[in-house]
Amino acid sequence: MAALNDEQVMLRDMAREWADNELPTTAFRKMRDAAPATGFDPEAWSTIGQMGWAGIVIPEAFGGSEFGYLSLGLVVEQLGRNLAASPLSSTTAAASAIVMGTSDKAKRDWLARLASAEAVATLAIDEGGLHSGKIAASVSGGKLSGTKKFVAEGDGADVFVVAATDGLYLVAKGEGVTVTSREMADNRSHADVAFAEAPAEKLGGTDLTQAIVDRATAVITAEMLGMADSAFNQTLDYLKQRVQFGQVLSTFQALQHRMAKMKTELELMRSVVEGALEAIDSGRSDIDQAVSLAKAVANDTLRLVSREMVQLHGGVGMTDEFDAGLYLKRAAVLETMWGTASYHRDRFARLNGY
Numbered sequence: 001m002a003a004l005n006d007e008q009v010m011l012r013d014m015a016r017e018w019a020d021n022e023l024p025t026t027a028f029r030k031m032r033d034a035a036p037a038t039g040f041d042p043e044a045w046s047t048i049g050q051m052g053w054a055g056i057v058i059p060e061a062f063g064g065s066e067f068g069y070l071s072l073g074l075v076v077e078q079l080g081r082n083l084a085a086s087p088l089s090s091t092t093a094a095a096s097a098i099v100m101g102t103s104d105k106a107k108r109d110w111l112a113r114l115a116s117a118e119a120v121a122t123l124a125i126d127e128g129g130l131h132s133g134k135i136a137a138s139v140s141g142g143k144l145s146g147t148k149k150f151v152a153e154g155d156g157a158d159v160f161v162v163a164a165t166d167g168l169y170l171v172a173k174g175e176g177v178t179v180t181s182r183e184m185a186d187n188r189s190h191a192d193v194a195f196a197e198a199p200a201e202k203l204g205g206t207d208l209t210q211a212i213v214d215r216a217t218a219v220i221t222a223e224m225l226g227m228a229d230s231a232f233n234q235t236l237d238y239l240k241q242r243v244q245f246g247q248v249l250s251t252f253q254a255l256q257h258r259m260a261k262m263k264t265e266l267e268l269m270r271s272v273v274e275g276a277l278e279a280i281d282s283g284r285s286d287i288d289q290a291v292s293l294a295k296a297v298a299n300d301t302l303r304l305v306s307r308e309m310v311q312l313h314g315g316v317g318m319t320d321e322f323d324a325g326l327y328l329k330r331a332a333v334l335e336t337m338w339g340t341a342s343y344h345r346d347r348f349a350r351l352n353g354y
Contacts (some may be wrong), residue, residue, distance in 0.1 A: 001226065001267075001270055001271060001274060001300070002070060002274035002277075002278055003138060003168050004070075004074075005328050007067075007071075008070065008071055008074060011067075011075065012074040012075075012077075012078065012215070014051075015053070015074065015075040015078035015079070015264060016081070018051070019078045019079050019081065019084055019240055020082065022044060022047070023041075023044060023082055023084035023086070024325050025081065025082050025083055025326065026208040027041070027044075027082075027084070027085065027327070028082065028083045028085055029326075031085050032187040033293065035049065035154070037155060038120075038155055038156030038189065039085060039153065039155050039156055039188055039189025040085045040086055040087055040156060040290050041085070044084075044086065045086060045087060045088075045117050045120070046117055047118055048086060048088060049115070049116045049117020050116075050117075051350055052064075052065055052115075053072075053075050053088060054091060054092065054114060054116065055095075055113055055114070055115030055116070055118040056068070056071055056072040056075065056092065056096075057072055057092050057095060058095050058099060058111050058114065058115045059086065059098050059099065059111075062107060062111035062112050062115060062324075063112040063115035063116055064111070068277075068280075068281040069215065069218060069219070069277045069278075069280040070220075070274065070277040070278055070281055070283050071087060072092055072219060072220070072277075073219060073221075073222035073274065073277040074222075075088070075272070076088060076089055076219055076222040076223050076226070076248070077222045077223065077226035077229075078226060079223070079226065079349050080222065080223035080224065080225065080226025080227045081226040081227065081229060081230035082230070082332055083227070083323075083326055083327065085188055085189075086253060087099065087120045087122070087153040087156060087157075087189075089152075089216070089219045089220060089223060090120070090121065090122035090123065090152050090153040090216075091114055091117075091119075091120055091121045091122065091153075091214055092219065092336070093122075093161075093212060093216035093219060093271065094114070094121035094122055094123055094159070094160075094161040095110075095111060095114045095115070095121060095122055095167055096212055096215050097123070097161040097203055097204075097208065097212045098110055098111055098114075098121075098161070098170065098203065098210060099111065100203075100204065100211065100212070101170075101202075101203030101204045101208060102202075102203065102204055103170065103201050103202065103203055104201060105119075105201060106201050106332075110159060110170070110230075113158075117159040119159065120153060120156050120157050120158050120159075121157060121158065121159045121161065122152060122153045122154055122157040122160060122161070123150055123151070123152075123160075123161050123163075123212065123213075123216055123262065124151045124154070124160045124161065124162045124163070124171075124193050125148065125163045125209070125213060126148065126149055127146070127147060127149055127195075128149060129149065129150070129336075130336060130339075130340065131213075131336070131337070131338050131343065133210075133213075135163050135165055135209075135306050136165070137162065137163065137164045137165065137195065138164055138166075139166070139169060139200055139202070141215070142199060142200060143176070143197035143199065143200065144162060144164060144169050144171055144176075144195045144196070144197070144198050144199075144200035145166065145176075145196055145197055146162075146194075146195050147161075147192065147193070147194045147195070147196055148160075148162065148192070148194075148195075149192050149195045149264060150182065150184075150189070150190050150191075150192070150337075151190065151191050151192070151193050151241035152189065152190060152337065153189045154179055154187065154190065154191030154193050155179060155189040155191050155335075156182050156189060156191060157171050157173060157179075158172065159171065159172045160172075160173070160193060161203065161212070162195065162200070163171040163209050164200075166205065166206065167202060167203070167204050167205040167206050167208060167209060167288075168202070168204050168205075168208050168209050168212065169200035169201060169202050169203060169302065170200065170201040170202075170203055171195060171198045171201075172197070172199070175198060175199060176195055176196045176197050176198030176199065177190075177194070177195055177198050178193070178194040178196070179191050179193050180192045180194070181205060182192075184189075184333055185329040185332060185333060186326075186329045186330040186332070186333045188232040188330070188333070190333075192291060192346075209220040210288070211287075213279060213338060214287055214288055217291050217294075217295050217338040217339065218273075218276045218280060218290075218294060219275055220295075220298075220334060220337055220338055221273045221291075221294045221295055221298040222273055222277065223334065224269075224273075224298040224299075224301075224333050224334050225270060225273045225298065226304045227270055227302060227306070227327055227330065227331065227334075228266055228269060228298075228301055228302045228305045228306070229266060229270075229325045230327070231302075231305045231306055231309045231324075232259075232262050232263065232266055232305050234309065234323065234324075235259070235262075235305075235308065235309045235312050235313065236250070238312070238313055239255060239259070239312060242314075244337050249312075255312065256304075258308060258312070260276075261314075262272060262304060262305050262308060263303075265300075265301045265304060265305075265314045266301060266305070267292070267294045268297060268301070269297050269298055269301040269302075272290075272293050272294040272298075273297075275290055275293075275294065275295045276290040276291045276293070276294035279291075280308055282347040288347075288351055289348055289351050289352070292339075292344040292345075292347045292348040292351070293344070295341070295344045296340055296341045296344040296345050296348065298339060299334075299335045299341035299344070300341050302331045302334065302335065303331060303335060303341075306324075306327045306328045306331040307328065309324045309327060309328070310324045310325065310328055322336075326350075328331070
């Protein structure tokens with residue numbers, strides 16, 4: 001577990017309190033039923049900007065705080081606990097590409113707007129159903145062409161960080177960009193985005209592409225940690241009050257064993273997720289390994305906890321009245337985003353020479 005400083009503790013606690021008060025799971029249900037075109041609540045997003053969370057990884061010169069990825073992960077974790085629909089993760093990952101990129105124009109045009117949540121950005125990397133790293137999109141004469149699949153927060157994005165064969169490019173929504181919404185099980189914004197000779201500003205080469213994907217992956221694992229922690233605690237609370245055969249369910253030893261296993265896996269998950277975020281902040285040489293380890297463990301743990309949440313709630317766990325199904329559906333989507341557990345285990349092995 002990471003050793004947090006006083007500012008990070010305050011940030012975590014503030015994010016937890018705000019998420020519980022303003023974006024509980026009931027707010028997600030309200031958003032799901034209203035089905036806004038953007039896939040999130042603009043008012044909540046504006047508030048996130050006012051609190052400075054959208055600028056956590058953006059330099060102070062552009063309106064951010066440059067507080068680091070561990071701090072960002074603390075906020076994302078708290079939002080993940082309540083399944084909050086927010087473009088924070090996608091926007092900060094895209095902002096990182098601009099910060100680390102070589103285009104001063106992109107920095108001037110977009111970073112301040114992203115830090116204040118005036119605009120939404122996202123990554124458009126993958127071209128198939130699973131993350132594979134294979135890219136076909138290309139750029140000729142400053143115009144980018146290609147199609148990207150399952151772009152998170154693509155419906156409400158104002159600008160896209162797009163992977164082409166030779167690196168990352170910045171493409172604003174508008175000329176040459178067609179966004180088609182895709183309905184997914186988690187009721188969040190996902191879109192297919194087609195680029196047809198769209199004006200593009202180069203940010204960097206293929207090394208930048210992988211660095212940004214690693215950062216986006218690490219941030220996603222923080223959301224998964226929040227979800228797994230909340231799912232575990234909700235299940236534990238249910239077992240403590242549900243009576244069956246004249247006894248409270250939490251008194252059954254078999255169920256205690258299952259909860260103990262989940263708690264153990266959760267502690268391991270927290271360790272590797274926070275370890276990956278700390279590796280990015282410290283600029284370690286093994287960021288890629290730390291991220292793949294975190295994503296593999298996060299996938300396995302969230303899969304376990306979300307499925308146990310449904311099973312241990314019994315028949316009601318399958319109904320929409322309870323939140324168990326909401327966690328299960330979001331978990332299924334996040335497991336495939338930026339690579340499955342098997343993908344990252346293979347990658348970790350390759351990085352270690354196996």
